[in-house]
Structure formats: C-alpha cells, structure tokens
Amino acid sequence: xxxxxVTGGAGYVGSHACKALKAAGHVPVVFDNFSTGWRGAVRYGxxxxxxxxxxxxxxRVFAAHAIDAVMHFxxxxxxxxxxxxxxxxxxxxxxxxxxxxxxxxxHGVGRIVFSSTCxxxxxxxxxxxxxxxxxxPINPYGQSKLAVERMLADxxxxxxxxxVIFRYFNAAGADPYREIGEQHxxxxxxxxxxxDAVAGKRARITVFGTDYxxxxxxxxxxxxxxxxxxxxxVRGLEHLLAGGGSLALNLGSGSGHSVRxxxxxxxxxxxxxxxxxxxxxxxxxxxxxxxxxxxxEARLGWRPRRSDLRTMIEDAWxxxxxxxxEA
Ligand SMILES: NC(=O)c1ccc[n+]([C@@H]2O[C@H](COP(=O)([O-])OP(=O)(O)OC[C@H]3O[C@@H](n4cnc5c(N)ncnc54)[C@H](O)[C@@H]3O)[C@@H](O)[C@H]2O)c1
Ligand SMILES: O=c1ccn([C@@H]2O[C@H](COP(=O)(O)OP(=O)(O)O[C@H]3O[C@H](CO)[C@@H](O)[C@H](O)[C@H]3O)[C@@H](O)[C@H]2O)c(=O)[nH]1
Numbered sequence: 210x211x212x213x214x215v216t217g218g219a220g221y222v223g224s225h226a227c228k229a230l231k232a233a234g235h236v237p238v239v240f241d242n243f244s245t246g247w248r249g250a251v252r253y254g255x256x257x258x259x260x261x262x263x264x265x266x267x268x269r270v271f272a273a274h275a276i277d278a279v280m281h282f283x284x285x286x287x288x289x290x291x292x293x294x295x296x297x298x299x300x301x302x303x304x305x306x307x308x309x310x311x312x313x314x315x316h317g318v319g320r321i322v323f324s325s326t327c328x329x330x331x332x333x334x335x336x337x338x339x340x341x342x343x344x345x346p347i348n349p350y351g352q353s354k355l356a357v358e359r360m361l362a363d364x365x366x367x368x369x370x371x372x373v374i375f376r377y378f379n380a381a382g383a384d385p386y387r388e389i390g391e392q393h394x395x396x397x398x399x400x401x402x403x404x405d406a407v408a409g410k411r412a413r414i415t416v417f418g419t420d421y422x423x424x425x426x427x428x429x430x431x432x433x434x435x436x437x438x439x440x441x442x443v444r445g446l447e448h449l450l451a452g453g454g455s456l457a458l459n460l461g462s463g464s465g466h467s468v469r470x471x472x473x474x475x476x477x478x479x480x481x482x483x484x485x486x487x488x489x490x491x492x493x494x495x496x497x498x499x500x501x502x503x504x505x506e507a508r509l510g511w512r513p514r515r516s517d518l519r520t521m522i523e524d525a526w527x528x529x530x531x532x533x534x535e536a
Contacts, residue, residue, distance in 0.1 A: 217282030219246025261305035291350035319370025337501025383528035390528030418490035461500025
C-alpha cells in the first residue's frame with residue numbers, strides 16, 4: 210500500500226485515477242487548487258487544497274503525509290486556449306512542475322507518474338505515433354508538456370529518481386458507476402460538447418475544419434476511456450514502487466475516429482439528433498493523432514478495455530444525465 214500525492218486529483222483524469230488507486234489499496238492524497246477541478250470529485254482519499262506555484266503549500270502536504278510517490282495531473286490542458294494565452298501555459302505547466310519537482314527533491318520523494326500528451330509529437334509524419342517518433346509540438350500546450358518531459362529526465366539523471374511519462378491521446382468516457390465524470394467550465398472537448406448539443410444545453414456543435422487531409426475532411430483523434438487511463442496509472446505507479454526504471458509510454462486505443470464519426474455515434478447512442486454546423490479550423494490542431502504502439506502492454510501489461518467509441522460515449526452520456534458535480 211502506497212500513499213500517493215495526486216496533483217490535479219479533483220480534475221477529470223486525476224479523480225478517476227484516485228478511484229483506481231483506492232480500489233488497488235493505495236491512499237490518494239489530492240493536491241488541487243480547484244481552478245478547473247470539483248470538490249465533489251474528491252471522494253477517495255484526503256484533500257490538501259493548494260497551488261503548485263506555492264512552495265509552502267507543497268511543503269505542508271509533504272510534511273503532513275508520508276508520500277511514497279506522486280501522480281502529476283495538475284495542468285492547463287486546452288490546445289486552443291494555449292495558442293491564445295501561451296504564458297499562462299508556461300507558468301502553470303512548466304513553472305508549476307518545476308515547483309513540484311523542487312518540493313519532491315526537498316522531501317526526498319523520487320517517483321513520479323506524469324500526464325504528458327500525444328500533443329508533444331506535433332504533426333506526425335507517418336499514420337500512427339510510436340514513442341520513438343520525433344517530438345515537435347505545434348502548440349504551446351504541447352511545448353510546455355515536452356519541456357516537462359525533459360525536466361523529468363534531467364532530474365532523474367541528477368538525483369536518481371524514476372518516472373513514468375504517459376503520453377495520452379484523447380481522454381473520454383466516465384466512471385461506469387457514475388460517481389465521477391468529465392465536467393469542464395467552459396467545456397471545450399468534443400464529446401461532452403456534442404452531448405450538450407444533444408441535450409439542448411447548447412444550440413449546436415461546430416465542426417472545426419472540414420478540409421483536413423482525412424477521409425471525411427474532419428480531424429481524427431484516438432479516444433481512450435478515462436478508466437483505462439486510470440488503470441495504466443496504477444500499473445505505472447506499481448512499476449516504480451517495484452523498483453522499475455523510467456519509462457515514456459503512449460496511452461491510446463490504436464483506433465482513430467473523425468469528428469463526424471463522433472457526432473454520428475453520439476446520435477446512435479442517444480437516439481437523438483446532434484445539431485451540428487461546419488466551421489473553420491481551430492488553430493493548433495493537427496489533422497490526425499493515433500497511437501500505434503503496444504509498448505504500454507509490453508512494459509506494464511496494460512490493454513484498453515472500455516475504449517471502443519460507442520462504450521465511451523455511452524458512459525459519457527450516462528454521466529451527463531446525472532447532471533454532474535455541483536458548482
Ligand atoms: N483530458 C485529456 O484528453 C488529456 C489528454 C492528454 C493529456 N492530458 C493531461 O492530463 C492531465 C489531466 O487532464 P484533465 O482533463 O483531467 O484536466 P482537468 O482540468 O480536469 O484537471 C486538472 C486539475 O488540476 C488542477 N490544477 C490545475 N493547475 C493547478 C495548480 N497550479 N495547482 C494545483 N492544482 C491545479 C485543476 O483544478 C484540476 O482539478 C493534464 O495534465 C492534461 O494535460 C489530458
Ligand atoms: O467544438 C468542437 C471541439 C472540438 N472539435 C474537434 O474535435 C477534436 C478533439 O478536440 P478536443 O476534444 O478539444 O481535444 P484535443 O484538442 O484533441 O485535446 C485533447 O486531447 C489532447 C491529446 O490529443 C490532450 O493533450 C488535451 O489536453 C485534450 O484537451 C479536434 O479535432 C477538434 O478540432 C470540434 O470539431 N468542435
């Protein structure tokens with residue numbers, strides 16, 4: 210049993226990881242500033258409210274709990290927003306992680322599981338992405354995450370810690386027991402926006418770009434169920450606790466779905482029409498991001514189990530109909 214500091218544990222992916230940690234017998238200690246997280250999502254372990262950029266708040270949580278390892282989810286994570294306000298991304302994602310790594314060093318904690326992203330690869334040259342592909346991000350969000358990957362490598366080399374870097378593709382779905390799910394304000398992610406449009410909470414969904422070099426002209430993404438991501442995090446943690454070395458692994462389903470395919474599947478799952486209109490491209494969006502790697506299975510025995518598009522949208526829809534967290 211490990212005590213795990215979970216930064217961003219009140220957020221979407223972090224809260225699902227906390228549930229999985231508790232189910233595996235570990236204690237998740239959530240550290241969150243609630244900038245995009247929800248108090249109702251903190252239900253699987255203790256809470257320490259604080260900001261990564263506040264070293265004293267970090268010192269307090271490391272002093273209060275015997276932390277064995279860190280899972281670091283806290284970040285700003287919107288591709289489009291990062292193009293508009295890049296310095297906010299550099300401050301929160303890069304300086305915030307620097308502050309966290311300094312605190313870990315002060316308190317002698319060397320194990321960390323980090324949420325990176327397939328956005329670190331940029332615009333891929335081939336059809337699928339593997340861990341050995343060049344990383345050349347095309348937006349500030351991806352740049353900030355790649356910089357953290359480099360910072361982790363330098364820190365491990367100097368101080369002897371170990372890390373698991375997970376480059377996720379697009380997180381989707383919700384806890385199948387409807388305890389927690391995806392809720393962002395404002396929402397920018399495709400699947401919850403589509404479900405908002407179905408439910409009449411917004412007038413329509415806009416398809417960002419219909420002239421991409423893809424079969425139907427819309428962007429293709431690899432959607433991965435959030436509970437599959439959570440399972441990978443527990444495996445990554447246990448790899449580090451067992452003395453395993455540092456890893457960088459893609460977490461995707463290996464299947465790509467276009468924006469139009471997501472809209473069509475949402476209509477099929479809900480039995481309702483999806484009001485949609487075509488619009489211009491969103492700056493910073495690559496045409497196609499799909500994982501082509503089995504490395505996470507080879508190294509951690511991880512395989513996605515709920516990541517077919519229909520199941521992810523069914524779980525997201527079931528969560529959507531609960532009304533979500535109270536503000
Ligand atoms: N959602 C995805 O599709 C996706 C894909 C790839 C990578 N990621 C990465 O996974 C992580 C989690 O993403 P998410 O979708 O759950 O995001 P989220 O916004 O739901 O969660 C982020 C959490 O971090 C907290 N936070 C942010 N800045 C903080 C700070 N300075 N101090 C303390 N807490 C802070 C927020 O309040 C929130 O609870 C992020 O690092 C993101 O970049 C997400
Ligand atoms: O109203 C909308 C919103 C999105 N999209 C498109 O839908 C796709 C998915 O967009 P979105 O759900 O915003 O996710 P991404 O921009 O792909 O980014 C997510 O997935 C990345 C990994 O691919 C993570 O790193 C990010 O944190 C996470 O926000 C993209 O092609 C968008 O252009 C639309 O067409 N209309």
